[in-house]
Amino acid sequence: MIGLSIFIWIIIIVLWFFGIICTGAYADRLGRSIGAFVFLAFLCSPFFVAFILFMLGETDEHRKARIIEEEKWRRSCSTETSQNNEEQKENIVDILS
Structure with missing residues (x-):
């Protein structure tokens, strides 16, 4: 016990x-x-x-830093997406030609 x-x-x-x-x-x-x-x-x-x-x-300073970091990440993702879209458009044009 x-x-x-x-x-x-x-x-x-x-x-x-x-x-x-x-x-x-x-x-x-x-x-x-x-x-x-x-x-x-x-x-x-x-x-x-x-x-x-x-x-x-959250503290205000931490919230601002987190928002800035998330915005940088969002912009990098949208840049990668737009580059991929351009590559896909070029591939489609090459296939159709």
Whole structure:
């Protein structure tokens, strides 16, 4: 019986630290301070801190950087698509000629 309770506590501790790591990754993804939120998750509950992060959302600087990066990606995709369309048109003209 004691072995089972020790095993359960080990599982709880591992899940707690996994939650702390996930909270830190979520804070990083939102552009927030990783250390502060990991420390807060260690003291409180990782689920509570993740909810706080969800309510706070992204920082404005992080949001601007993400939008700029997505816009660059979108433009590169549209450039590749237009180049492929031009190549296909040339191939069709060659076939019809």
